[in-house]
Amino acid sequence: MRVHLPLPEVxxxxxxxxxxxxxxxxxxxxxxVGDTVEVFDGRGRCFGARIAAIEADAAxxxxxxxxxxRALRRIALVQGLPKGDKLDAVLRHGTELGASCFAPAFTExxxxxxxxxxxxxxxKRWARxxxxxxxxxxxxxxxxxxxxxxxxxxxxGAGPARAFVLxxxxxxxxxxxxxxxxxxxxxxxxxxxxxxxxxxxxxxETLCALGAQPVSLGRRILRTETASLAALSVxxxxxxxxx
Numbered sequence: 001m002r003v004h005l006p007l008p009e010v011x012x013x014x015x016x017x018x019x020x021x022x023x024x025x026x027x028x029x030x031x032x033v034g035d036t037v038e039v040f041d042g043r044g045r046c047f048g049a050r051i052a053a054i055e056a057d058a059a060x061x062x063x064x065x066x067x068x069x070r071a072l073r074r075i076a077l078v079q080g081l082p083k084g085d086k087l088d089a090v091l092r093h094g095t096e097l098g099a100s101c102f103a104p105a106f107t108e109x110x111x112x113x114x115x116x117x118x119x120x121x122x123x124k125r126w127a128r129x130x131x132x133x134x135x136x137x138x139x140x141x142x143x144x145x146x147x148x149x150x151x152x153x154x155x156x157g158a159g160p161a162r163a164f165v166l167x168x169x170x171x172x173x174x175x176x177x178x179x180x181x182x183x184x185x186x187x188x189x190x191x192x193x194x195x196x197x198x199x200x201x202x203x204x205e206t207l208c209a210l211g212a213q214p215v216s217l218g219r220r221i222l223r224t225e226t227a228s229l230a231a232l233s234v235x236x237x238x239x240x241x242x243x
Contacts, residue, residue: 001025001029001031001035001036001037001038002037002038002039002040002135002136002138003017003021003024003025003037003038003039003040003135004021004039004040004041004042004131004134004135004142005017005021005039005040005041006041006042006043007039007041007045007047011041011045011047011063011066012063013062013063014052014060014061014062014063015039015049015060015061015063016058016059016060016061017058017059017060017061018057018058022057022058022059025037025059026054026059031051031054031059032051032054033051033052033053033054034050034051035050035051036048036049036050036051037049037050037051037061039061039063040134040135040139040140040141041140042131042134042140042141042142043140043141044068044069044071044140044141045066045067045068045140046066046067046068046069046140047063047064047065047066047067048063048064048065048067049061049062049063049064050062050064067140068140069140072098072100072239072241073098073185073186073187073188073189073235073239074100074101074159074161074188074189075098075099075100075101075188075189075190075191075232075235076099076100076101076102076103076158076159076161076188076189076190076191077090077094077099077101077102077103077158077190077191077193077228077232078103078105078151078154078155078158078190078191078192078193079102079103079104079105079193079195079224079228080105080106080107080109080110080151080193080194080195080199080224081104081105081106081107081110081112081114081148081195082110082112082195082196082224082225083111083112083195083196086223086224086225087104087126087225088125088126088129089225090102090225090228090229091126091129091130091133091143091145092129092130092132092133093133093229094143094228094229094232095129095130095133095134095137095139095143096133096137097229097232097233097236097242098232098235098236098241099143099232100141100143100144101143101144101145101146101158101159102126102130102143102144102145102146103146103149103154103155103157103158104126104145104146104147104148104149104154105148105149105150105151105154105155105192106148106149106150106151106154107151107194107195107199107200107203108199108200108202108203109194109195109196109197109198109199109200110195111195111196114148119147119148122148123145123147123148126145127145130142130143130145146158151199151203151206151207152206152207152210155190155192155207155210155212156210158190159188159190160188161187161188161189161190162182162183162187162188162189162190162213163189163190163191163192163207163210163211163212163213164178164179164189164190164191164192164212164213164214164215164231165191165192165199165204165207165208165212165213165214165215166191166192166193166194166215166216166217166227166231167198167199167204167214167215167216168198168216169201169204169214170214170215170216171216173213173214173215173216174215174216174217174218175215175216175217175231175234175235176234176238178213178215179234179235179238180238182213185239189235190212191228191231191232191235192207192212193224193227193228193231194224195224196223196224198224217230217231217234
């Protein structure tokens with residue numbers, strides 16, 4: 001059993017699990033006093049823990065020493081907003097595949113429109129999906145999910161990194177070749193993937209002017225959600241973390 005619980009830099013000896021965390025652990029998983037759980041703080045630390053007490057609406061856990069798993073390369077994914085619930089799948093499986101940050105982007109061909117309260121509700125949902133995926137796949141950190149922004153702003157918000165944009169018209173440079181030629185073992189990476197229909201030529205050129213390199217995943221025609229996960233898998237494989 002694993003539970004995500006943000007903790008201060010100096011972790012306390014005991015911590016309280018309340019709200020959804022308490023409900024999932026005690027009501028859904030049927031955890032009892034004396035059971036062991038793994039607590040992860042979402043910033044890269046894990047703690048072996050034991051349930052010391054269960055109250056009406058909270059559980060008290062005793063925390064053991066912090067364990068810090070080996071940090072992986074930081075990979076930001078700028079994802080053109082796709083239709084329906086496709087972004088949910090990108091967040092869920094992208095978390096499993098090592099993405100550190102998701103930056104949803106409005107593009108010329110994005111059909112999804114978000115503003116005001118609807119945007120806030122969607123962002124909260126996205127963050128919850130990433131947190132749940134991190135809990136299930138054993139990560140000690142939780143990927144950051146940024147608010148949806150226009151493409152150039154989403155790209156800038158993803159942080160400084162060596163950037164690659166998936167470009168269906170790129171014929172000479174694959175992602176794997178560009179990655180191996182340009183990066184050290186710990187250099188951060190940013191991947192940019194368009195929505196259904198891809199990015200426009202103007203958008204690709206704008207990203208290139210901002211420092212991104214156009215790359216290809218090969219000759220196969222992939223859906224946007226498949227392309228994102230395939231690109232993450234390529235990077236994870238080249239880093240020796242997959243396959």
